[in-house]
Amino acid sequence: MKLAILKNSKKSTWRFLGLFILLFSVISLASCSRDDDPADNDFFAGTYNGSISYYDGSTTNSQDNGKVFVTKVGSGNKYNFSFSDGISDLNGIEFKKEGDNSLISIGSSATSYIRIDNDDLKILYIADGKTWTANCTR
Structure with missing residues (x-):
């Protein structure tokens, strides 16, 4: 049982990290000014x-x-x-x-x-x- 919880915890950590990187990338690209003359x-x-x-x-x-x-x-x-x-x-x-x-x-x-x-x-x-x-x- 402890092993299953530990595996799920590692998966959740990687999913969270991947989601965080994706969200950071989208925000970074969207924040570039299109009105920059x-x-x-x-x-x-x-x-x-x-x-x-x-x-x-x-x-x-x-x-x-x-x-x-x-x-x-x-x-x-x-x-x-x-x-x-x-x-x-x-x-x-x-x-x-x-x-x-x-x-x-x-x-x-x-x-x-x-x-x-x-x-x-x-x-x-x-x-x-x-x-x-x-x-x-x-």
């Missing part, structure tokens, strides 16, 4: 692939299969853009949140514009007689 995170950091170009006033470098590596600088709203294929980098570009899940560069105009959203990077940036463009996706 990527514009508030480092979500935009990473590599974007697509067409890129650079014009320095005399020479054009254009690539259909280029890359732009985006990194967030510190905890602020500034980003760096490192281009592949020998294209000069853009550093310290400041952004503001626009709408849901997107960033747009501060001081954007018809001739200078950088926009990042969930999957796309669009750049038309003109400064000091130089022009950078990108039409990239992740």
